Amino acid sequence: MTHDADHEVYRRQGFGAELGLHGNMGFLLVDFVNGFADPAKFGGGNIAPAIERSRDLLAQARALRWPVAHSRIVFADDGADANVFAAKVPGLLALTEHAPASAIVDALAPVAGELVVRKTTPSAFFGTALAAWLTAHGVGTLAIAGCTTSGCVRASAVDAMSHGFRPVIVEDCVGDRAQAPHRASLFDLRQKCADVMMRDALLAAVRRRDAP
Amino acid sequence: MTHDADHEVYRRQGFGAELGLHGNMGFLLVDFVNGFADPAKFGGGNIAPAIERSRDLLAQARALRWPVAHSRIVFADDGADANVFAAKVPGLLALTEHAPASAIVDALAPVAGELVVRKTTPSAFFGTALAAWLTAHGVGTLAIAGCTTSGCVRASAVDAMSHGFRPVIVEDCVGDRAQAPHRASLFDLRQKCADVMMRDALLAAVRRRDAP
Amino acid sequence: MTHDADHEVYRRQGFGAELGLHGNMGFLLVDFVNGFADPAKFGGGNIAPAIERSRDLLAQARALRWPVAHSRIVFADDGADANVFAAKVPGLLALTEHAPASAIVDALAPVAGELVVRKTTPSAFFGTALAAWLTAHGVGTLAIAGCTTSGCVRASAVDAMSHGFRPVIVEDCVGDRAQAPHRASLFDLRQKCADVMMRDALLAAVRRRDAP
Amino acid sequence: MTHDADHEVYRRQGFGAELGLHGNMGFLLVDFVNGFADPAKFGGGNIAPAIERSRDLLAQARALRWPVAHSRIVFADDGADANVFAAKVPGLLALTEHAPASAIVDALAPVAGELVVRKTTPSAFFGTALAAWLTAHGVGTLAIAGCTTSGCVRASAVDAMSHGFRPVIVEDCVGDRAQAPHRASLFDLRQKCADVMMRDALLAAVRRRDAP
Numbered sequence: 132m133t134h135d136a137d138h139e140v141y142r143r144q145g146f147g148a149e150l151g152l153h154g155n156m157g158f159l160l161v162d163f164v165n166g167f168a169d170p171a172k173f174g175g176g177n178i179a180p181a182i183e184r185s186r187d188l189l190a191q192a193r194a195l196r197w198p199v200a201h202s203r204i205v206f207a208d209d210g211a212d213a214n215v216f217a218a219k220v221p222g223l224l225a226l227t228e229h230a231p232a233s234a235i236v237d238a239l240a241p242v243a244g245e246l247v248v249r250k251t252t253p254s255a256f257f258g259t260a261l262a263a264w265l266t267a268h269g270v271g272t273l274a275i276a277g278c279t280t281s282g283c284v285r286a287s288a289v290d291a292m293s294h295g296f297r298p299v300i301v302e303d304c305v306g307d308r309a310q311a312p313h314r315a316s317l318f319d320l321r322q323k324c325a326d327v328m329m330r331d332a333l334l335a336a337v338r339r340r341d342a343p
Numbered sequence: 344m345t346h347d348a349d350h351e352v353y354r355r356q357g358f359g360a361e362l363g364l365h366g367n368m369g370f371l372l373v374d375f376v377n378g379f380a381d382p383a384k385f386g387g388g389n390i391a392p393a394i395e396r397s398r399d400l401l402a403q404a405r406a407l408r409w410p411v412a413h414s415r416i417v418f419a420d421d422g423a424d425a426n427v428f429a430a431k432v433p434g435l436l437a438l439t440e441h442a443p444a445s446a447i448v449d450a451l452a453p454v455a456g457e458l459v460v461r462k463t464t465p466s467a468f469f470g471t472a473l474a475a476w477l478t479a480h481g482v483g484t485l486a487i488a489g490c491t492t493s494g495c496v497r498a499s500a501v502d503a504m505s506h507g508f509r510p511v512i513v514e515d516c517v518g519d520r521a522q523a524p525h526r527a528s529l530f531d532l533r534q535k536c537a538d539v540m541m542r543d544a545l546l547a548a549v550r551r552r553d554a555p
Numbered sequence: 556m557t558h559d560a561d562h563e564v565y566r567r568q569g570f571g572a573e574l575g576l577h578g579n580m581g582f583l584l585v586d587f588v589n590g591f592a593d594p595a596k597f598g599g600g601n602i603a604p605a606i607e608r609s610r611d612l613l614a615q616a617r618a619l620r621w622p623v624a625h626s627r628i629v630f631a632d633d634g635a636d637a638n639v640f641a642a643k644v645p646g647l648l649a650l651t652e653h654a655p656a657s658a659i660v661d662a663l664a665p666v667a668g669e670l671v672v673r674k675t676t677p678s679a680f681f682g683t684a685l686a687a688w689l690t691a692h693g694v695g696t697l698a699i700a701g702c703t704t705s706g707c708v709r710a711s712a713v714d715a716m717s718h719g720f721r722p723v724i725v726e727d728c729v730g731d732r733a734q735a736p737h738r739a740s741l742f743d744l745r746q747k748c749a750d751v752m753m754r755d756a757l758l759a760a761v762r763r764r765d766a767p
Numbered sequence: 768m769t770h771d772a773d774h775e776v777y778r779r780q781g782f783g784a785e786l787g788l789h790g791n792m793g794f795l796l797v798d799f800v801n802g803f804a805d806p807a808k809f810g811g812g813n814i815a816p817a818i819e820r821s822r823d824l825l826a827q828a829r830a831l832r833w834p835v836a837h838s839r840i841v842f843a844d845d846g847a848d849a850n851v852f853a854a855k856v857p858g859l860l861a862l863t864e865h866a867p868a869s870a871i872v873d874a875l876a877p878v879a880g881e882l883v884v885r886k887t888t889p890s891a892f893f894g895t896a897l898a899a900w901l902t903a904h905g906v907g908t909l910a911i912a913g914c915t916t917s918g919c920v921r922a923s924a925v926d927a928m929s930h931g932f933r934p935v936i937v938e939d940c941v942g943d944r945a946q947a948p949h950r951a952s953l954f955d956l957r958q959k960c961a962d963v964m965m966r967d968a969l970l971a972a973v974r975r976r977d978a979p
Contacts, residue, residue: 148431209880215507220357220358252896258895262719292428295426296691311527315524322432323432324465427691470682472676472682479907561945561946564812574854643961645781676928677925710925736951739948749855
């Protein structure tokens with residue numbers, strides 16, 4: 132847990148400026164798949180409530196015609212693409228194309244026109260066409276939901292920023308299997324990488340900005 | 344601070360396997376520049392001791408002929424390359440090519456043949472030739488020192504893993520301006536991305552492996 | 556030289572559709588540096604006239620407030636970043652930061668606010684922040700001038716397309732040291748990657764599109 | 768067709784040095800799928816003979832235990848990932864996961880342990896885990912077969928070089944729908960990017976190098 136004295140250091144050194152909403156919104160849902168919703172597999176903590184709260188955000192994003200992208204971890208059936216990430220977390224190799232654990236949860240199932248990227252690394256941008264797709268769709272600010280906060284969400288947010296998008300972590304729509312890493316990553320992301328907003332605050336800010 | 348119950352979740356779900364040393368070693372020093380050594384700028388915490396302990400590791404790496412790479416954050420003099428990272432942390436724009444704050448600390452100054460990459464993002468891999476250079480030099484396992492643990496070191500370690508290298512975070516050679524983020528990132532990195540070893544343990548393991 | 560029968564194959568298989576102008580324009584000048592303007596170094600052919608014709612295009616781009624980016628090949632003074640490209644073309648290692656040969660030609664010298672990327676590979680996108688910068692500046696269509704058509708221009712155009720930008724090769728503003736490779740690459744680019752337009756036709760199309 | 772005078776320019780300017788075989792060999796087969804083997808779709812020219820001659824090279828590569836990777840162009844069933852490449856060549860959108868046209872030809876079907884990357888751009892490296900996989904497998908020199916020479920083979924070879932691998936284009940194992948672009952790209956690749964060798968010469972050179 133960061134202490135008040137820590138916050139003061141970051142404030143004094145000029146971290147944590149607000150990015151604000153610029154350009155078109157896009158929406159990325161990171162790894163909301165059955166295997167990460169299931170505490171017996173890779174889930175637990177506050178992931179289930181994050182999925183539940185993301186339902187309404189996804190519905191709003193669709194109504195507002197934001198480009199929507201989803202990521203899944205998918206390894207080859209024969210394990211030919213086993214990599215360092217899988218060496219560190221061997222169970223990930225079970226997330227093959229047709230394994231139920233690698234399927235996006237029903238509540239957030241993609242619809243036609245939404246991008247689904249398969250990846251074998253934490254970031255949804257690494258080794259995928261996600262950045263190119265968001266660029267071609269004119270996205271300036273990227274709302275991010277998903278799991279886990281300290282893993283694939285964080286890596287994706289860092290890459291979103293590096294690729295030139297303004298990330299907004301939707302605080303109540305990201306989850307992690309343990310709360311200390313969840314909170315520590317939200318702190319870091321807010322200081323160095325992204326805006327962090329509650330779902331309803333984000334939607335209100337978008338509505339305010341886009342009001343005629 | 345992660346709790347014992349958290350550790351148990353990670354263990355049960357199969358995180359944190361040891362990567363081990365494979366192939367040739369390489370050494371990356373992340374952002375050990377004057378501005379991050381200086382508590383009045385971006386420094387503080389345990390960064391200074393990490394620099395001190397990295398001196399001997401760098402000397403050993405050179406003696407063992409590991410490919411050595413350094414990273415610096417460098418923005419253009421006219422700020423033309425200001426990006427989202429700089430919007431979040433505006434003071435970074437002062438780290439221009441000839442600003443003393445962007446120069447690598449004297450104690451770890453690069454020598455001929457060592458790669459120095461300039462970057463405008465947390466990861467030393469993003470938008471640089473680092474991965475290609477390590478690949479061309481046949482590096483399999485990448486020892487990482489630098490600062491900050493929760494910022495550029497972590498982003499670089501995640502990318503090192505994604506690019507196919509086995510990262511080893513040298514625990515007493517990485518530092519951060521605040522200790523809670525430092526410890527939280529070491530926990531996450533060890534679970535999902537890298538081996539984490541003390542300097543002397545790493546050197547002993549390398550010597551053991553390479554003994555005739 | 557491609558023959559009529561070849562064109563017919565491409566037409567029948569559905570290559571060469573027109574991309575058109577979408578979104579904001581950006582302008583990339585590839586490697587218009589002294590060393591590539593000089594027939595005694597890496598220049599020759601129609602590179603000099605391409606530079607001459609790019610002057611007016613650059614002036615127009617600035618007047619229209621397009622984001623403008625330039626690329627240079629720059630290797631480290633100590634050759635530490637020598638790579639496979641330099642193994643293939645050893646003379647490139649002479650293009651160090653302060654070598655006159657690596658400086659952008661006076662006629663097209665960058666002004667404040669224009670991005671200058673240093674690279675050690677053919678593509679101006681590879682290992683640079685160019686894609687992120689164009690994305691952050693909201694570029695949709697990227698006009699490309701520079702040299703050489705069959706080398707760095709072509710590699711940059713392929714990457715521009717892959718990164719989600721619509722490339723327009725400005726035919727009379729790109730040049731090559733030999734005309735057969737120049738013409739062959741224009742053919743390939745038009746079929747599979749980019750629109751190819753003469754400078755005045757491009758400017759007229761932009762004016763037509765943006766007329767009130 | 769390049770003329771003798773052109774060759775002389777390249778020679779005088781120092782292009783076309785030989786890379787040679789360094790480190791472990793790997794083998795990449797680019798887009799040898801039914802749709803590119805079929806002159807009624809995207810095939811024709813010398814693609815069929817290139818496939819035929821690649822059979823033996825693939826058998827040898829397997830016997831020598833080279834890491835082997837294949838690429839396929841695959842777009843989503845709903846076209847959600849339609850991009851600039853597909854805007855230029857709309858027929859590519861028919862190459863969906865289960866379309867026979869996107870399946871690797873029977874003669875070169877992947878076996879367990881071989882990487883298969885799906886891509887939506889010319890380069891087999893762009894937006895895929897290919898570079899990371901080759902790095903993790905310790906590849907230094909990458910033999911490249913596939914089609915088309917002037918399209919996906921060329922883009923992949925340029926990226927292979929940029930990622931730090933030494934590309935060898937296997938001249939009689941790459942093919943194109945038209946011969947002028949095929950020959951022009953072989954010329955460019957040999958001057959600026961890769962060694963170009965006939966299959967039997969490559970295998971003989973490898974055997975010579977690795978002889979006890």
